[in-house]
Amino acid sequence: MTSYWLMKSEPGECSVDDALAAPNATVPWVGVRNYQARNFMRDGMRVGDGVLFYHSSCAEPGIVGIAQVASTPYPDPTQFDPTSPYFDAKSKPEEPRWLLVDVQVLRKTRNLALPELRAHEALEDLVVLRKGNRLSITPVEPQHWRVISKLLGSPES
DNA sequence: GCCAACGTTGGC
DNA sequence: GCCAACGTTGGC
Numbered sequence: 001m002t003s004y005w006l007m008k009s010e011p012g013e014c015s016v017d018d019a020l021a022a023p024n025a026t027v028p029w030v031g032v033r034n035y036q037a038r039n040f041m042r043d044g045m046r047v048g049d050g051v052l053f054y055h056s057s058c059a060e061p062g063i064v065g066i067a068q069v070a071s072t073p074y075p076d077p078t079q080f081d082p083t084s085p086y087f088d089a090k091s092k093p094e095e096p097r098w099l100l101v102d103v104q105v106l107r108k109t110r111n112l113a114l115p116e117l118r119a120h121e122a123l124e125d126l127v128v129l130r131k132g133n134r135l136s137i138t139p140v141e142p143q144h145w146r147v148i149s150k151l152l153g154s155p156e157s
Numbered sequence: 158g159c160c161a162a163c164g165t166t167g168g169c
Numbered sequence: 170g171c172c173a174a175c176g177t178t179g180g181c
Contacts (some may be wrong), residue, residue: 008179032177034164057179114180132162134178161174165176 003049004130004140005040005069007103016053016065019105024140026070026104026142030078031086033080039136042099044122050145051103054128055111056136062113071102109152122147 007029009015019027032038035075046069053065059070091097104121117123127138 010179036164061180134163138180160181161179163176163178166174167172169171 003044003046004050004052004142004145005045006052006054006063006126006138006140007067008054008128008136010057010060011055014103015055016108017105019053019065019067024070024104026102027107028076028098030102031078032076032100032136033088033135034100035087037135038099040137040139041101042073045073045101047072047109050140052140052145052148053103053105057142060111060113062111062117063109063152064111064151065105065108066152067103067105069101070104072101072102112148114152116151117148120151138147 009019011018019025032041049069051067051069053067055061056066057154067128075093076086076098078084079088079091079096079098080093081087082089086098088097096148114129117126120130123129123144126140126144127133127135128137
């Protein structure tokens with residue numbers, strides 16, 4: 001059973017264009033340091049799950065691409081790198097605290113920005129639209145995925 | 158820069 | 170376990 005997710009990335013860190021430029025349009029989703037978000041990657045995601053690629057902390061936050069989960073979970077290497085902003089001194093290689101998955105961009109879309117998302121009643125309960133939501137990874141209900149796919153103009157399941 | 162909302166930390 | 174203080178996220 002395929003699940004769907006929304007994953008936030010700051011375009012200054014890794015934009016959808018950056019991801020597209022990577023080999024196989026695939027990037028390791030480094031830097032998640034929130035347990036709930038980590039647990040979604042560790043326990044919830046399967047290879048092939050649908051991903052909405054979202055730009056956050058930028059001029060026009062919104063959904064900018066369709067992607068998929070492209071690996072099973074594995075340790076985020078940046079947690080062991082003292083020069084990385086994501087370094088976590090309390091995490092040991094024999095017991096990694098932070099896991100990630102690879103994400104492959106399938107296609108770039110127009111920017112389906114927040115005001116447009118909010119304008120659709122069918123997306124009222126989309127987790128990322130909920131007030132105070134700060135989670136960088138949130139599950140997406142199948143009906144929300146369908147609505148968003150349609151808005152993005154894809155021949156989508 | 159502001160601020161609401163939430164997560165984490167640490168004293169007790 | 171409680172909770173105040175603090176830090177972070179992220180839209181505006």
